[in-house]
Amino acid sequence: MNLTLHIWRQENAKAKGRFETYKVENISPDCSFLEMLDILNEKLTNDHIAHPVCFDNDCREGICGMCGLYINGRPHGNDDGVTTCQLHMRHFNDGDEIWIEPWRAKPFPVIRDLVVDRTAFDKIIQAGGYISATTGGVPDANSILIPKHKADQAMDAAECIGCGACVAACKNASAMLFVSAKVSHLALLPQGKPEAQDRVKKMVCKMDELGFGACTNTYACEAECPKQIKRQNIARLNREWICSALGRDRKEK
Amino acid sequence: MTLDSKIPEGPIAEKWTNYKAHQKLVNPANKRKLDIIVVGTGLAGGAAAASLGALGFHVDVFCIQDSPRRAHSIAAQGGINAAKNYQNDGDSIYRLFYDTIKGGDYRAREANVYRLAEVSGNIIDQCVAQGVPFARDYSGMLDNRSFGGAQVSRTFYARGQTGQQLLLGAYSALSREVARGTVTLHERHEMLDLVIIPDKEGKPRARGIIARNLVTGEIERYAAHAVVVASGGYGNLFYLSTNAMGSNVSAAWACHRKGAFFANPCYVQIHPTCIPVHGDYQSKLTLMSESLRNDGRIWVPKKKEDAEAIRRGEKKGKDIPEEERDYYLERRYPAFGNLVPRDVASRAAKERCDAGYGVGTGLAVFLDFSEAINRLGKDVVKQRYGNLFQMYQKIVDDDPYETPMMIYPAVHYTMGGLWVDYELQTTIPGLFAAGEANFSDHGANRLGASALMQGLSDGYFVLPYTLQNYLADQIYVGKITSDTPEFDKAEQDVRERINKLLEIGHKNENGTERLTVDHFHKALGHIMWEYCGMARSEESLKIAMEKVVELEAEFWQKVTVPGNNEEFNPELEKALRLADYFELARLVITDAQHRKESCGGHFRIESQTEDGETLRDDEHFMYVAAWEYKGHDVTEEMHKEDLHYEAIHIAKRNYK
DSSP states (O other): OOOOEEEEOSSSSSSEEEEEEEEEEEOOSSHHHHHHHHHHHHHHHHHHHOOOOOOOOOSSOOOOOOOOOEEEEEOOOSSSOOGGGGGGGGSOOHHHHHEEEOOOTTTTTTTTEEEEOHHHHHHHHTTTTTOOOSSSOOGGGGOOOOHHHHHHHHHHHHTOOOOOOOHHHHHBBBOHHHHHHHHHHHHTTTTGGGGGHHHHHHHHHHHHHTTTTOSSSSHHHHHHHHTTTOTHHHHHHHHHHHHHHHHTSSSSO | OOOOOOOSSEEEEEEEEHHHHSSSOOOHHHEEEEEEHHEOOOOHHHHHHHHHHHHOEEEEESSSSSGGGGGGGGGOOEEEOOOOOTOOSSHHHHHHHHHHHHHHTSOEEEEHHHHHHHHHHHHHHHHHHTOOOOOOOOOOOOOOOTOOOOOOOOEEOOOOOOOHHHHHHHHHHHHHHHTSSSSEEEEEEEEEEEEEOOOOSOOEEEEEEEEEEETTTOEEEOOOSSSEEEOOGGGGGSSSSSTTTOOHHHHHHHHHHHTTTTEOOTEEEEEEEEEEOOOOOOOOOOBGGGGGTTOOOOEEESHHHHHHHHHHTOOGGGSOOGGGEEEEEEEOOOOOOOOOOOHHHHHHHHIIIIIIIOOTTOOOOEEEEHHHHHHHHHHHHHHHHHHHHHHHHHOOOTTTTTTOEEEEEEEEEEEEEOOOOHHHHHHHHTTEEEEGOOOSSSSTTTOTTTTTHHHHHIIIHHHHHHHHHHHGGGGGGEEEOOOOOOHHHHHHHHHHHHHHHHHOOOOOOOOOOOOOHHHHHHHHHHHHHHHHHSSSSSHHHHHHHHHHHHHHHHHHHOOOOSSOOOOOOOOHHHHHHHHHHHHHHHHHHHHHHHHHHHHHTTBBBSSSSSOBOOOOOOOEEEEEEEEEOOTSSOOOEEEEEEOOSSOOOOOOOOOO
């Protein structure tokens, strides 16, 4: 198939960006979206047209969370439940025009072209997205019993790959789905309970501080999440947040 | 130089205990005065950095991705082995140790493997404490599944995303240390050289690294009392592999150029169950977890006519009646069936396809779940393998619940790596290597679900001890500074390498013949796969060497690297990595040429039994080949570490 691509080009964080138009020809429908961009880059270099288009990618099997393109107005494109690297060209038609942009959110500044800086997510995790288990000196794994449905729910939340599609999809650039997935994963497990109240407070405050917006319950995040993380996690976060504000389990004021 | 593996005295089951009882320690107040560099944030690097930080050392940790959570350990699907014997099926530390040595075709170091089996249970405890949501049964206890090369169920798993969950566990522990201030993160940074500074007695010691900031292109210096390299394997040498696009050998290779020996480079694991190659634009191969072989059955048609009809698209897999199917693994290896180790399963698939029974493009076999779906029901199969089936469907556009999957072997893991002793220290004092980047535990073939075990064992439970033993007397050295002639020189070398590549690139940018880095990488991968892949011979290796030398010369004349150093420039990153792959390719071929026996993943067609199994030559080759770098154009020098088996009786590796 032959395609016309409108791609966001921006030399660095400070440069002014713009769309550039390129054409690619004879693309196989079995080709992945990123392989299509590889073909474009080969052409841009060989024909001396422009610097290859920069885009983040690594595992190319949908698990590392490195890739993420805003394709025709949708994070990770028009197939549900996949990352950009797993999107295949069979979801497009011959002659299509495709608009390709980076994630657009203030806490994710552009590094170059389609590459953005997502270290804000790491900072949120550093604020409390963990269980403080120092290496060694932990109990036998089977001494902590976890009902299967709880373990499954925790796993559902833990599947988040931290790609940032939820932020890109949200009109407020809120990171609620990302934060709530981690809060839920840990709050559902007995190991995570002791720190649960502190955790939710610290993570939400950090999210606000980094400039992510508020959640207004439109659930665009859930619709676009490549791992189909559920919005129920946001409800669980809110519950944890309220408990923490009331200090229900805490003796000190 | 003689290789001293520093194996502790005593019976095998007591070695590690004895080591820990007598090793040197660093007092808590002194730990924060000691700096450690960790390169890589996968299971080994991430776990090491987190654990060392928790002990109180100051750690600088580096990754090439935008976050430590993206290291390629994340893509491991099936599970992690541990000798917990929760199933009461006869597992023990000894049995895991034995299976691993046998799986590695008696080419791994006994003492290291025993320690690995010994700490395997602690890993599961640690991960559960961190909140890793392993699969559980209805009683709330942990569940297990089976993997290749074992007759017990000892594999712990989190759906088909075990690597992801374990890595997120290590990443969360690492994040906690970042918050506490013991660990400093350097994301989007790539190590390009190792800095060695002699101490007062003139003994060379690893004292730091040169790293390139991938966002700005700045060349930066980092000094420390010790350096840990946990930068993964070199499977991308073959271009098409199950590795991530960015996985590379360069950090390990920089150490090798500076004097660290590189061991057993020819031991490359070809994984039997990957989605087959379908086009020349393809950038990577996707693995379908080995866990699928728990319930999936591998077959090709018994009749060539049927195979040909399937290839022409006239028949489908489900049109072939049961009695016309050749379940060749079950036929050849009745004791282990579909769960033979990876190297055995891969060669068997190649044998059938080469004989003309392949399906799809001719280079594929069926992995069939129809029997499992009939026996267990679709829901159970979906629960066990749902995400893998979905992944297959998204890539191939075919429903594996209805028609059998098609699979073919692909490069997956590299058992070879930097030579390390029992303490995981390389031949350069103060330089340690962990995880896939070292060579020590898997011999000539790794068993499924053992990579995660080894990475976490090295990171959580080995390095925190052995590094202390090294660092105990380093407190007298004081702060290491990067303002030394050795750092000047290393930085200068890095700049020259970069400039050399850019100059060729700029010259060619205006010329008529412009060849991209990917062009050369694909060509190199093709040579390695064809002539130094699943089956190797004296003749094919000779061809491989000639072709690699020729291609490498062309690379240094014709490669195009657009742009400059002082910017975000992925093409430059790839060019630097490929330059190292060329040197490595020659070493892999040299190693394969010298090892005139077949063992594990290394199959020399001159050395096989009558029924096509690997034929080891213990009399001549029961050693680790550790290679010393002698210069860009010089053949490397081999050093031998003889392998001694005291706790295990050496036998022919038999899965029949």
